[in-house]
Amino acid sequence: MNPAPGTLPTPPVSPGGPPLFRLSQVTKSFGAVRALRNVSFELAPGEVHALLGENGAGKSTLIKVITGAHQPDGGLLEFEGREVSHLTPTRARQLGIACIYQQPALFPDLSVAENIGLRLEPPGSFSRVNWQQRHQQARELLTRIGAAIDPETEVRALSMPEQQLVEIACALGSGAKLVVMDEPTASLTRTEQELLFGVVRDLRASGVGVIYISHRLEEIFALADRVTVLRDGESVATRSVRDADGTSTLTEAELIRMMVGREVAAIYPPRTATFGQTVLGIDNLSCAAGGVREVSLEVRAGEVFGLAGLVGAGRTELARVLFGITPADSGTIRLNGHTIRVGNPQEAVEHGVAYVPEDRRRHGVILPLPIAHNMTMAIHRRFFPGTWLRFGREESLASEFIQKLGIKAYGPAAPGGSLSGGNQQKVSLARWLATEPRLLILDEPTQGVDVGAKSEIHKIIRDLAAEGLAVLMISSDLPEVLGMSDRIGIMQGGRLVHVLDGATATADAVMTAALAAA
């Protein structure tokens, strides 16, 4: 009954025969927290089944159950119609279950072929490595997924998306029948996404079952056959994305409603029309080391200036120059009309420049430290006169931000690492709002953040702008750039190549400008 490979885009909505993988009434608790409650889930061979839910809905736990990292407290697991009573990671691998995580787990100092070889060649043999065969195998696998990567390159030199492709090649090479992809596109550009989508479709065509996790709804519509929504550890619903003749049976609004359990009225908050004086002005700013070339732009008070472009176009690099991490070689930075020198982050902070970085786990939040400590980190000098810590004052500041930004944590003493991604992002934001900045630079403010928290963050950004803050927002999420920005700057090769009006810009116009040859 399985459709012949290649007859896409009509996917197998409910194919006959036994499912590839089935979970019935699975329950898992951590202490008093019930992470999964009677979750049932089914995956057919040759199906792309999306798993959707807010952060903390139980997706990660479910993946860990599927890959054998967690043992469920109750419920039934079946693989190819047979019950699997005790699934361990080793057993899962033997069965043909592979998982591609957000952060590829490759050895950076080894070559691509060596990494693939380590995963696929039988361990424990001390025989000589057949390099020719190893390279051959790597090359074949990479070609199969359409990745133009030389097997001899060191993994260190690869970009994040390229590393993900290597992971996929490993999964493919191991003959995986079930592939779990955990937010694979979080750090990919449009073109890289398309490449990945192609790979996923190929996997589907060859009968592999794919469990696909993403916060981006448009991807689910583009890719998935069915979608299961999780909320608070329960499976809310499983729905087909399309019916037999390919017409859509589901709307974004419906999905969001299922995930959040409430209606999300307007996805993006309305723009405010009034702008104040120019807060940030930069002229011919260049930084050779950072790859920023002669950028000039202005951001006014109350304005959200979106920066679009491909990964590597110089957007984060520009932010790092403005924040003093890689100081500028030439050009000027003006803040409220005064030319300022930003030689290091301390100077940037003193001038009222705040930077919420892209990589929140490395740069945004110090995970083991309590969130209260994280929030006062950028205001040590001002908040603790005479260098004495004032714990009471710090705690009330933290409580204030927890309430104001709706951060879900058990209190100011909760370590940053105990929070979900969206809440960590809010802590990172709180740290910089505490500095009472004049210019707020946001780098991928909602990357890896669930839909509910995402619209909350959008509302916060808009409110901050309405209070007169100048906001420079870097985002690879096109709907976000279009929905949030008053003006959109498009960067390419370290230059600002285009500026569009946010209210009238279209996705096409932005993408065209970003992709146009310099």
Add this chain to the structure above:
Amino acid sequence: MSSQNSRSIKSLLLRHEVLLVLVLVLEIFYFLNNARNFGTPDNLSNIVRHSAEIGLLALAMMPVILTGGIDLSVGSLLGLCAVLFGVMTHDWHWATLPAAFVTILLGGLAGAFNATLITALRLPPLIVTLGTYSLFRGLAEAITQGTKTYRSFDPGFLGLGEFRFLGLPLQGWVLGFAALFFGILVHLTVFGRSFRAIGYSPEGTRYAGIPVLRRTAMPYILAGLTAAVAALLFTARLQQARADAGTGYELAAITAVVLGGTSIFGGSGTVYGTLTGIAAIAILSNGISRVPAVLKAGIGGELASLLTGALLLLALAAPALVRLLQSARKQPTT
């Protein structure tokens, strides 16, 4: 509810500091019953006097380790400072007070030298201080030609080694003051907060606008100053200054810090834990040498070193072992 309670008690027991205090209590209880003259006031001040130098080094080492660094040079610096003090008082005929002052200043300079190499040139602390570990000791030996020992110090200075105030030997006061100073620095000021943040993530700390290099330099300079103070105490106690003074003290200090629950990777730890670590080692080595059988066999020093090592490994392994046992009970292996 009750299972929740027992869980939190268990996790409290697994806390390093609590475990260590338990060990300390056991040690004291055992030695009070089995070691000769252990509980006498004389012996107690003896313990304080003998643990002061390593204790000082450990207290100064704690913030260094908290930033994710290490300072292997403090023992050698103690030796160098002792010799320099001898040179100033004997060869140059300086008065005790200015000589002591300059010695402490030079200790700070030596620490600043470490700090500069580590922060300005971004060299790994382990390598830098391994270098100065040899360098400082080598200098001390060169000055004394390896043989010269400075004796016959000013009786007033030597008196300090025996000086007591309110029944507590001078070393106890110095150690207490240092503990207070480092305790306040680490736990109550933004400096300590920065050390911890740097220990967890230097990059992340930089992105918060904290001057990471300046903050990283501070503990090394303080360690240099403290090593010089320890050199003065050492000289006053032993009534002599030699080039080999303080040999191996850096490792004893690191042992006390790690035993006291500070993570060798930086970020987490408490000064009171370090103090407990110092006490556990000092009491162990004093008490064991007073157990009659050990005394008779004359193996006090060897046994103390052996037991300290065992204690360190046990204290570090205990939480991991308990976790292992728990998970083994929960999940039969396949």
